[in-house]
Amino acid sequence: MGLFSIFKKADTLPPLTDDEAARLAANSEVERQQQAARQREIARATAMKIDAIESAMEADIFNQPEPAWGSQRPPRPATAATSAASNDDDLGDFPTTLLLDDEALPVVTADDSAPVVEEIAILYANGQQAVAQAMLAAAVAEANRLNSDRTTWWMLFDLYQVSGQQAAFDNLSIDYASTFETSPPPWNAPAALAAASPDWAGLTPTAALAGALDQHIAPQLERLRQLAVDNPVLRLEFSRVTDIAADGCALLLDALRQLQAQQRELILVGAPALATRLRDGIAVGRRDDGEAPWLLLLELLQLQNREREFEHTAMDYCVTFEVSPPSFTPPHKVAMAPAQHVSASPDRFMLPPIIENQLGALLPAIQQYADEYPALVFDCSRLTRIDYACALQLHGVLAGFEAGRKIAFRDVNHLVTALLRLLGYASLARIYPHKY
Known part of the structure; x- marks a missing residue:
């Protein structure tokens, strides 16, 4: 078949032979694999670029060298057992303003996540939403075939919600319901709500x-x-x-x-x-x-x-x-x-919808909150994205508090949860992603 024959009218095209149809299907699969490989190369290149940028910023953030990507990460518990112990510490000694009955809520552990989830978390954190979305869609398609972990599903649900893609969200809901035989999460776009007061942060x-x-x-x-x-x-x-x-x-x-x-x-x-x-x-x-x-x-x-x-x-x-x-x-x-198991209303510090470039005025506000309250609860219900550099800087701030300080992140979307877990936040705080 000639190269330009595909542009002829449909009624002039001869039917494909079995051999031609097989070659076409094989070529499509090869192209899909090549596209996935290109996306992974973009993610790795982005991670390397981030490392270079943060090496230049290290004096401003931690005053110590930042490890290269893939070598070390911020401190994590040494074993899964110690990780579980860290996350299962009783919060009963919190002040009456904090949570007491947390056993019914899911807690993020510090276990390593799949590499693709880490790559997507970094891409999304640094504003490369289109690439992150394409990789998530591919990961969900793979998970659909395997009927396996739901993490990438939840991340894609969150990405559609924060970007206002309700039609895509509804289509994914149908696939989710048929795959897992359970109700899909409801549509609730936080982006529209966050636009109401985008720069506000503080005690709620x-x-x-x-x-x-x-x-x-x-x-x-x-x-x-x-x-x-x-x-x-x-x-x-x-x-x-x-x-x-x-x-x-x-x-x-x-x-x-x-x-x-x-x-x-x-x-x-x-x-x-x-x-x-x-x-x-x-x-x-x-x-x-x-x-x-x-x-x-x-x-x-x-x-x-x-x-x-x-x-x-x-x-x-x-x-x-x-x-x-x-x-x-x-x-x-x-x-x-969602309703939570609490003994009294926590005095939460609500984070803004987007945190990027530098913590700026957010840093002294968090420090003042830490000076006034012995235990810290960060409300992430409006937080759609925190970039890699700010997440590292915030990790350094929290790590600088005295040992044993009670810290919790509440209502975190799954894209941000993946980044916090990647950076070792589970060794410093209890992280509660919103429930799907």
Whole structure:
């Protein structure tokens, strides 16, 4: 077949012989392998370039030589056993603001990950998203054939979310569900939320509601309103609410509406569970507790962007109270976080969406946080990427704290988790990737 014959009209092309079809399939496989090899060479070249850059920066970061790529890494536990012991240390001696019951949560260990995961973590950390995405797609295809580890799946899910690729995310969800016969992770793009206040970092004002949701929550909500004056990001935790009263519903509803009117960025913990409790306590046609529980349920459904459930509940509300149903408004600057096993609300230091070039003003803020709190909890729910140099610099800062200092990284995406594990953070801190 001539070289230019492929450009002829389809109706003039003769059918391929069996031999030609076999050669075409073989050539396609060779090209795929060559492409994968080229991507790996790019990754290795990038790693070497990073080493050269950091050798020049070593005086500014650690004042000591940085080991070359592949020779040594920041200190890690000597064995898997010591790694497990480090990560399984009881946090029961934390202050009451910190986590006590962490056994139910996954902890990243310091075991070496597959080389391809390390290469992808470095590429993504240094802004080479397209190459990282191509390598992840190839790794997921290989994992799909082997039905093996899910790490690359979770990394690709996170990459699609932080880059706003919902269609690709949905396609991957279908493959994930059919491969592992389980529900895929929900779509929740942190990039849109992070754009609301991109440069903000620091302690996250939190109201952790516990026990009965009644008139006694008023002081906590008032304090949160006052903190909202100087803080663009606020956190509300509902995971320990055990009972609900109409007066408490009215107070919480008013606070939520006021904070949204002030354009504050909200992080809600345990909102789905609270919505379920509210739904269990109401019934169509029953007005005993008034409208507040219904309106709070509608508010929570709206904040979770659950439009279909909102519409159904709004019609039930309309029938019950014989009023016009409220209309659905998409949430603005609201994120959901999973419920966690905590004894009290941790005073978390929230990291910004992107950390690159140098820690800059983030460094003294972290130092001040460390001076005021004996145990440190870094909230990574808004963190989409930290570059290699900054991750090394932060590792050096944490390593400089006194021995035995309790440190935890919470709600870390799996791309950042792979980088932190690569750099030996598991020997300094407990790392909790967000759950899929």
